[in-house]
Amino acid sequence: MLTVERDEELLVIKSERPLKVLSSAMVNPGIGYYQYFVNRTVSKDYYPEDAKREYEQFLQRYTVPLQATVAMMTAVPQRFVMREDYLDGGTSIDVFITAGLGNAVDVTQSYQYTYRPTVGTINIFVFINGDMSDEALIQAYNCIIEAKVKVLSERHILDKKSGTVATGTSTDSIALAVTKQGEYHEYGGSITRLGALIGKGVAATLHKAIDGYDAYQKGELQ
Structure with a gap:
């Protein structure tokens, strides 16, 4: 059971109990058990x-328990977070x-130049209501990445430096x-039911999130 709190600056997702997590989050990356999941909006000149x-200091002031929290950062206002269930x-x-998407990068071309770190980023949280082996956990994580890359290709999101299709952002x-x-899932790859569900869900949700981002950038949404 997840509870969600959101305002312009912060999305806080709380689980009733600690969940097993694999992440590349800014705060508490890696593998562990966490109960709070935060997405924070900062200004573009942060x-x-x-x-x-x-x-970490921000989270402590907010009274979110730091050791129980996985946290990410973005420049996108939290009213544009897209949530879908599958x-x-x-x-x-x-x-x-x-x-x-302001910091889109083609990882196969990024060796040619150095990026200045920015807060333009794609942040993805996926919660699985089930159980799985460590092997399935890694395979499912790969499915999230593959779905993201596929969507960026379909939307023709470009790396502004190389002019090639981006595979993500640098952050x-x-x-x-x-x-x-x-x-229980022993496997979580692309041809498993779990992997296919993740691929479908992440792709569909990311398409909607990009639609919202595009509208925001064009000033159609405030």
């Missing part, structure tokens, strides 16, 4: 000397995405969280 430390059989997933973050209750 460049502290130590962004991770500043973020179900197949005994397993369901909840997907939350913000899509900032993308992904968190995959598992309740460890319910249907």
Whole structure:
């Protein structure tokens, strides 16, 4: 069971109990058990000397328990977070995405130049209501990345430096969280039911998040 709080600056997702998480989040990346999941909006000129430390101090002031929290950062206002739920059989997933594309990068070309870190980013949270092996966890994480790359290709999002199709942004973050209750998955690759559900859900939700981002950039949404 997830509870969600959101304002212009902050999205806070809370689980009733700690979940097993694999993430590349800014705060508490890696593998562990966490109960709070945060997406924070900062201004486009946010460049502290130590962004991770500043973020940790921010969370402590907000009274979110730091050691129980996975946290990401974006320049996209939280009213543009896209949430969708998907179900197949005994397993369901909840997907939350913000899509900032101003820092799009083609990883196969980025060796040619150096990027200045920015806060334009794609942040993806996927919650799996089920259980899975460590192998399936890694395979499912890969499915999230593959779905993201596919959507950027379909939308023809370009790396402004190389002019080639972007594979992400230089600051993308992904968190995959598992309740460890319910249907068990030994495998989570692209041809499994779980992997296919993740691919479908992440792609559909990211398309909607990009639509919102585009409208925001054009001034159609405030």
